[in-house]
Amino acid sequence: MADTTRITVTLPAELVAAPRELTDDVPEYVAEAAARELRRRLVEADLQRHQEERGAFTEAERMPVPGSSSTRMPAHRRTGRAGDRAGGGHRSRPR
Template sequence: MSSTTRITVTLPSDQVAEIRKLTDNVSGYVAEAVARQIRHQLIGDDLRRYEEEHGGFSGEELAEAQSKIFGAVGSTKGADAA
């Protein structure tokens, strides 16, 4: 198990109420959301660096990536339904 650090954050009351409707583990929920945001930021940084080095993605490359992403999402949803 990874180490943890206790911190205090301030969130709008309505968000806290919604989180508590979804889970009893508010810390876990927030940690997962932060991890997702960090991944999003790192991927964005990588994409910007790639484009700076190699130029922008072509329409064909973007369409292929989109197809793979939505294909993977569709596969995951199908697996959940099984």
């Protein structure tokens, strides 16, 4: 089992009700959501760094790969936090 830390989080009731309808393991659900957000931010920082080093993506580079399920990559916004990287990581278990 991965090393864990117990925390207390206060959320709006509707953000707790929805996961409870989907799963009996709300803490795992929240951990997976946090991991997805961390990955999204790391990818965003990598894309930002890439553009700073090599220039903005072209329209063709922003199009999805044929056969992939992804949609067109949005124009990358400048956040000024390209160097911010959170440590760690979480690998979701398949269900």
